[in-house]
Amino acid sequence: MNRVYNFSAxxxxxxxxxxxxxxxxxxxxxDAGMSVMEMSxxxxxxxxxxxxxxxxxxxxxxIPDNYKVLFLQGGASTQFAAVPLNLMKTGKADYILSGxxxxxxxxxxxxxxxxxxxxxxxxxxxxxVPATTRESFRPDADYVHICFNNTIYGTKYNYIPDxxxxxxxxxxxxxxxxxxxxxTKFGVIxxxxxxxxxxxxxxxxxxxxxxxxxxxxETPSMLDWQLMADNGSMYNTPPCYAIYMAGLVYEWILGxxxxxxxxxxxxxxxxLLYDYLDSQDYYIAPVKKESRSMMNVTFVTGxxxxxxxxxxxxxKAGLMNLKGHRSVGGxxxxxxxxxxxxxxxxxxxFMKKFAAENPKA
Numbered sequence: 001m002n003r004v005y006n007f008s009a010x011x012x013x014x015x016x017x018x019x020x021x022x023x024x025x026x027x028x029x030x031d032a033g034m035s036v037m038e039m040s041x042x043x044x045x046x047x048x049x050x051x052x053x054x055x056x057x058x059x060x061x062x063i064p065d066n067y068k069v070l071f072l073q074g075g076a077s078t079q080f081a082a083v084p085l086n087l088m089k090t091g092k093a094d095y096i097l098s099g100x101x102x103x104x105x106x107x108x109x110x111x112x113x114x115x116x117x118x119x120x121x122x123x124x125x126x127x128x129v130p131a132t133t134r135e136s137f138r139p140d141a142d143y144v145h146i147c148f149n150n151t152i153y154g155t156k157y158n159y160i161p162d163x164x165x166x167x168x169x170x171x172x173x174x175x176x177x178x179x180x181x182x183x184t185k186f187g188v189i190x191x192x193x194x195x196x197x198x199x200x201x202x203x204x205x206x207x208x209x210x211x212x213x214x215x216x217x218e219t220p221s222m223l224d225w226q227l228m229a230d231n232g233s234m235y236n237t238p239p240c241y242a243i244y245m246a247g248l249v250y251e252w253i254l255g256x257x258x259x260x261x262x263x264x265x266x267x268x269x270x271x272l273l274y275d276y277l278d279s280q281d282y283y284i285a286p287v288k289k290e291s292r293s294m295m296n297v298t299f300v301t302g303x304x305x306x307x308x309x310x311x312x313x314x315x316k317a318g319l320m321n322l323k324g325h326r327s328v329g330g331x332x333x334x335x336x337x338x339x340x341x342x343x344x345x346x347x348x349x350f351m352k353k354f355a356a357e358n359p360k361a
Contacts, residue, residue, distance in 0.1 A: 005319050007339070008334060009296060009325075010151065010174065011195075014199070018245065039240065050243055053244070056254060057204070059254060060250050060253050069206055076192035080108035085216050087167065087169070095109065095146075096117075096146045098130060101171060102146065105145055118132070119131075131159075134162045134163065142166075143168070144168050145170075148175055149293050151295075156295070169187060170190075177249075190203065201239040202239045262337060272344050273348060274292060283355070284299060285298070286298060286299075295334060295335060296333070298331070302360075310322065314347075319347055
């Protein structure tokens with residue numbers, strides 16, 4: 001095989017053992033005589049697949065029994081509307097703006113009520129996560145919303161905001177199942193799967209049961225969490241194959257030893273890249289150290305021509321999708337769960353070679 005190291009922010013690379021198992025079952029799953037892609041979602045074979053996927057995700061994340069797990073469609077962006085539609089009872093919600101996606105969620109919520117930006121790092125191009133205290137939030141807010149890891153800017157919360165009795169809602173699309181997290185600190189966790197746990201097409205929503213049943217009357221059926229929960233995520237045809245793939249990823253993580261082991265691997269990869277960035281002055285890491293993401297690492301040379309040249313030269317070396325988002329420029333290396341340590345080693349080696357061969361004027 002001539003597989004490259006894929007540093008894409010999403011859709012992103014999947015673990016090779018997962019892809020190999022999926023390939024072996026692609027034409028004929030078990031004794032079904034058909035592919036998972038061909039199965040009725042109402043068949044006993046598929047019901048076993050989705051039930052096992054949920055059970056394994058509960059094991060991986062240690063999800064308590066009083067939380068529902070929903071396998072939905074529409075991406076995390078659809079949940080930007082679903083959150084206020086399901087949770088806005090008094091019509092107030094507080095948002096912390098730490099990047100593009102939290103800002104989009106905030107703007108969507110403004111369509112449905114009094115959404116307030118209580119903290120923001122926009123003035124510094126989102127190079128850090130704003131600090132908050134319990135006093136930062138309105139006591140009558142229905143919920144507080146955050147984006148736990150910011151894919152574009154390469155930042156992550158190094159704390160869980162203290163919201164008191166106000167439910168905390170977190171978009172964890174680009175960091176879910178990368179390390180242990182105390183689910184009980186959150187009222188809702190949602191994530192698009194295409195960054196760290198499955199192909200595009202699946203969105204996972206983890207919601208505390210007492211927050212169900214409050215959807216506004218005008219809420220579309222497909223966005224009503226209670227309706228989705230009552231139907232076991234199968235009110236309509238779910239993203240069957242993406243759920244199957246997610247289930248294989250959950251199996252893979254459990255086989256490695258769970259999220260503690262996954263965190264150890266991810267910290268080691270991130271440390272290798274950040275330690276190199278901190279050891280030299282050719283590349284600049286714009287994110288403040290206390291807010292650095294373990295999943296998405298951004299850096300620039302400070303010279304526009306070199307920033308354009310770097311991703312092109314990297315592709316020739318088998319290092320793909322390192323171009324930074326247009327909001328930040330430069331480069332971005334997404335080193336999700338599936339990225340092996342050897343991939344980061346190859347990236348650092350290339351960075352050293354590029355710096356040596358392309359001196360700044």
